Amino acid sequence: MIGFYLHVPFCAKVCAYCDFAVLAAPLRVQRRYVELAQREAQIRWSRDAKNQSIRTVYLGGGTPTELQATDLGGLLDGMRAIGLIPPGLAEFSVECNPENLTEDRLATLAENGVDRFSLGVQTLSPRLLEAVGRKSDPDISRAAVERLVKTGSRVSCDLMFSLPGQSVSQFLADLEELTSMGVGHASFYGLSVEGNTLLGQQVSRGDVLAPDDLYADFYRQGVASLESKGIFRYEVSNFSRPGQEGIHNRSYWERREYLGIGPGAHSFLGGVRMGAPKAFSRWASWVEEGCPIAGMSLDPIGPAEARVEAIWLGLRQSAGLDLLAFEEEFSKGLDPKRWREFELADQVRIQDGRLQITGEGFCWIDRIVQTLLS
Amino acid sequence: MATPTSNIRNFSIIAHIDHGKSTLADRLLETTRTVVGNEMMAQVLDDMELERERGITIKAHAIRMMYERPDGQYVLNMIDTPGHVDFTYEVSRSLAACEGAILVVDASQGIEAQTLSNLYLAIENNLTIIPVINKIDLPSANPDHVADMIGELLGYDPASIPRISAKAGINIIDVLNKIVDEIPAPQGKLENPLQALIFDSVYDSYRGAISYVRVVEGSIRQNTKIRMMKTGAEYLVSEVGTFTMKRNVQQSLEPGEVGYMLANVKKIADIKIGDTVTSIDNPSQTQLPGYKDVKPMIFSGIYPTNPEDYKILRDALEKLQLNDSALSWLPETSEALGFGFRTGFLGLLHMEIVQERLDREFNVDIITTAPNVEYHVFMADESMVAIESPSKLPDPSRYDHIEEPYIQAQIFTPKEYVGPLMKLCEEKRGEFKTMEYLDEFKVILKYELPLGEVMFDFYDRLKSVSRGYAGLDYDPCGYRKNNLVKLDILLNGDPVDAFSVIIHKDKATTYGTAICVRLKDLIPRQQFDVAIQGAIGGKIISRTTVKAVRKDVTAKCYGGDISRKRKLLEKQKEGKKRMKNIGSVEVPQKAFLAVLSLNDAGSGGDDD
Ligand SMILES: Nc1nc2c(ncn2[C@@H]2O[C@H](COP(=O)(O)OP(=O)(O)OP(=O)(O)O)[C@@H](O)[C@H]2O)c(=O)[nH]1
Numbered sequence A: 001m002i003g004f005y006l007h008v009p010f011c012a013k014v015c016a017y018c019d020f021a022v023l024a025a026p027l028r029v030q031r032r033y034v035e036l037a038q039r040e041a042q043i044r045w046s047r048d049a050k051n052q053s054i055r056t057v058y059l060g061g062g063t064p065t066e067l068q069a070t071d072l073g074g075l076l077d078g079m080r081a082i083g084l085i086p087p088g089l090a091e092f093s094v095e096c097n098p099e100n101l102t103e104d105r106l107a108t109l110a111e112n113g114v115d116r117f118s119l120g121v122q123t124l125s126p127r128l129l130e131a132v133g134r135k136s137d138p139d140i141s142r143a144a145v146e147r148l149v150k151t152g153s154r155v156s157c158d159l160m161f162s163l164p165g166q167s168v169s170q171f172l173a174d175l176e177e178l179t180s181m182g183v184g185h186a187s188f189y190g191l192s193v194e195g196n197t198l199l200g201q202q203v204s205r206g207d208v209l210a211p212d213d214l215y216a217d218f219y220r221q222g223v224a225s226l227e228s229k230g231i232f233r234y235e236v237s238n239f240s241r242p243g244q245e246g247i248h249n250r251s252y253w254e255r256r257e258y259l260g261i262g263p264g265a266h267s268f269l270g271g272v273r274m275g276a277p278k279a280f281s282r283w284a285s286w287v288e289e290g291c292p293i294a295g296m297s298l299d300p301i302g303p304a305e306a307r308v309e310a311i312w313l314g315l316r317q318s319a320g321l322d323l324l325a326f327e328e329e330f331s332k333g334l335d336p337k338r339w340r341e342f343e344l345a346d347q348v349r350i351q352d353g354r355l356q357i358t359g360e361g362f363c364w365i366d367r368i369v370q371t372l373l374s
Numbered sequence B: 001m002a003t004p005t006s007n008i009r010n011f012s013i014i015a016h017i018d019h020g021k022s023t024l025a026d027r028l029l030e031t032t033r034t035v036v037g038n039e040m041m042a043q044v045l046d047d048m049e050l051e052r053e054r055g056i057t058i059k060a061h062a063i064r065m066m067y068e069r070p071d072g073q074y075v076l077n078m079i080d081t082p083g084h085v086d087f088t089y090e091v092s093r094s095l096a097a098c099e100g101a102i103l104v105v106d107a108s109q110g111i112e113a114q115t116l117s118n119l120y121l122a123i124e125n126n127l128t129i130i131p132v133i134n135k136i137d138l139p140s141a142n143p144d145h146v147a148d149m150i151g152e153l154l155g156y157d158p159a160s161i162p163r164i165s166a167k168a169g170i171n172i173i174d175v176l177n178k179i180v181d182e183i184p185a186p187q188g189k190l191e192n193p194l195q196a197l198i199f200d201s202v203y204d205s206y207r208g209a210i211s212y213v214r215v216v217e218g219s220i221r222q223n224t225k226i227r228m229m230k231t232g233a234e235y236l237v238s239e240v241g242t243f244t245m246k247r248n249v250q251q252s253l254e255p256g257e258v259g260y261m262l263a264n265v266k267k268i269a270d271i272k273i274g275d276t277v278t279s280i281d282n283p284s285q286t287q288l289p290g291y292k293d294v295k296p297m298i299f300s301g302i303y304p305t306n307p308e309d310y311k312i313l314r315d316a317l318e319k320l321q322l323n324d325s326a327l328s329w330l331p332e333t334s335e336a337l338g339f340g341f342r343t344g345f346l347g348l349l350h351m352e353i354v355q356e357r358l359d360r361e362f363n364v365d366i367i368t369t370a371p372n373v374e375y376h377v378f379m380a381d382e383s384m385v386a387i388e389s390p391s392k393l394p395d396p397s398r399y400d401h402i403e404e405p406y407i408q409a410q411i412f413t414p415k416e417y418v419g420p421l422m423k424l425c426e427e428k429r430g431e432f433k434t435m436e437y438l439d440e441f442k443v444i445l446k447y448e449l450p451l452g453e454v455m456f457d458f459y460d461r462l463k464s465v466s467r468g469y470a471g472l473d474y475d476p477c478g479y480r481k482n483n484l485v486k487l488d489i490l491l492n493g494d495p496v497d498a499f500s501v502i503i504h505k506d507k508a509t510t511y512g513t514a515i516c517v518r519l520k521d522l523i524p525r526q527q528f529d530v531a532i533q534g535a536i537g538g539k540i541i542s543r544t545t546v547k548a549v550r551k552d553v554t555a556k557c558y559g560g561d562i563s564r565k566r567k568l569l570e571k572q573k574e575g576k577k578r579m580k581n582i583g584s585v586e587v588p589q590k591a592f593l594a595v596l597s598l599n600d601a602g603s604g605g606d607d608d
């Protein structure tokens, strides 16, 4: 059983902080994408994934709902036809932007069995949305949340904090409002300014100030606010009511295999992590050449790599790292000396044979992982 | 089928840095077909990774060539030498294995600092010198003028100096013919007792220590029982040979020949560069002159990042010393860094190269402390203590005064830069001696300067104020008493011995401020504030603070791109290896060398 990730590389406008494989493209290009994605899936589903069975589907981007309803339908029909969207999925998630969640698109998604929506809200402050160059309107977000909750599907909201000029109370108010509307899952992360983005350039020119001094406060208080509503952290930046955890995303942290289709999409198959070309044009010609393996970035996961992943991905989850299973897999356990200092500082604990990050420790996870790795 | 001694020529190529030695070597190798086809690349002898990266020669490289001409076949043993002043010792070692030297002079730059110093070395070694004017293809070339200058210097007919372009391959045959015609054949006799000079050596992880030898008298072959005359070590030779682009096993090495020798050497210290190899069965009574011991100019501490690696570091230093006899070291301990070695170098570039080689060739993680010179401390009872490390300076109440080493610097410069260069020398506490005209364009400025001042950015500043045209050569010229003090650096109140420096009192405050500002940039933010203070004799003279970080978390997980983040983690892990815990503060390797990058320091000072 593997996961299936389908990447739709389009957005109405590229946000200032975005460093995903996305572009704002005309309909013509979107249709070409639908064709090429179908071709890639056909080739790689049988060749790389050996027609294993699919457990979860995640339609992400970019913004899948940027496609016209008919194109979206065509894309999903094509995938279903070759077996990539089988009946009886454990989960079928779609990322969408409030702006283009129209009735026809919603209907198409519902017909295809989508049962989880991940809505890119980011913030409910119009000023902050503008500051990060995001084309959005908070009222439309509110309406979209309401509409989705009404369908009875599981709904998650993506939020951001540590935005230029954002205050902690603003962020908490966003969380408060969304949870009161019946959202059962949220993920939030601090803005990270990447050099190759518009925002990155603005920051390095000094046009925008993006201090991260309040980062820990945002995070700490955000977690507390959600948990007080019964929405618990199950991963560094993912929170849900018990039983509503994202199954597909969780499979990444559990180091399960998955097939990724689309520009820049990553796969983990046969013990090898592989990535397709990221730029649309390079991806397109790669697909036209028959998706040669040599055209992908390949990262074979041997024991050394697997060990790093097991520690890092394990600790990201609240459930933590199963020490016994770890010792079995790598025939050498973790040395308790390595986490002693963090245990004394109440940043990790051992519970039921699992090494877990606790409380304040989540603010220092990179340092903890680093120390365990060395 | 040994070549008769009369058909052997042994020579080095010497010159100022970048005048084209290695490029000329390329052409000679090509013309003699020693290197053919796709083996050829620019500066083919510069085979060390660092040499290729930096585009300079660091090690002398020996190679054997066969040259046919109507009157017979000749064996030419060539040694390409480095031009940088830090590696002069490589040149002098090479010259002792030769009868001749090709002195390359750049046709547009003319005579430069190391043209002269290397020429004098060749003269001291009684070598036949063949001057060559290179880079005649350059539009700025002025070969006639340069020929006149060299002619005057050497008493050599300017008209008969080959004018070549090593790059374009012009007039290379002239050089080959002059080598055969002018350089004398070696003198030794086969029947004499063996005398062979070890002029270089290298550690090979498969074959152990390999000695490079020049046979002067007698012969050496497989199974010769040998004795090293200085160290007294005795071994059985397991293989001898010559080097072209690879090693070629030979029956024997005979008088005048240059090659390598393998023996099952147990103790690396048995091999000493400059030693004479003789045979036990028919021993020579006398040793070859060998080499003068080199005196290091600067010292720095080298410590393993992981204390457990002390022995590995010691091994690596021993092996590296085989190939770099100018390197010297003694064990030392530091409160901050633990057990390590006080290491002596010929200059800053030499120090940098040693660090790099330890890292790349021996894979040891090291922390290096800021370099310093050797001070002479005169105690209250008038006895003198030489200290190679500032942390060893006794309490001020116990000594009367400190003396520091001086050098006599010869600065070669086009005359228009004399003003700025003099200003630079004054700033570095230099004392003007003389100014001589080399010709109508070029001047030699002589200054006496404290070595401690020259050691750091002097050379870079000299280059920048003269737009790259000035060159520098120097010789030690004794010690002088000065008003010197020890500046300590404190991290969160605790002095860190590895950061201490000895400095002139007048410069201490400026320096102390600059170093604190620089360290603030170099020490990463920790989970708590870190105060950095400069202090002289307990009195704080400067202060900065590294503010605490409040988080260290990557919340975003890049979709399914697990590889990217994992590789980032692995890279950070490498970076972490280069950190040293001083008390509870994590200090990166580059912080210990902060003084070397003081010029990059940002503005600002006290921030609280
Ligand atoms: N135009 C021109 N450039 C040359 C000539 N010979 C060498 N060069 C260039 O000068 C530079 C230095 O040449 P090298 O042969 O590395 O000089 P070197 O004397 O061996 O330098 P070090 O070993 O570092 O002292 C290189 O960029 C060469 O390409 C020449 O005849 N003409």
Ligand code: SF4
Pocket (backbone or CB within 6 Å): A010, A011, A013, A014, A015, A017, A018, A019, A020, A022, A061, A062, A063, A097, A120
């Ligand atoms: S919506 Fe998301 S994927 Fe699209 S541009 Fe903005 S940040 Fe990037």
Ligand SMILES: [Mg+2]
Pocket (backbone or CB within 6 Å): B021, B022, B023, B043, B056, B057, B080, B081, B082, B083
């Ligand atoms: Mg060279």
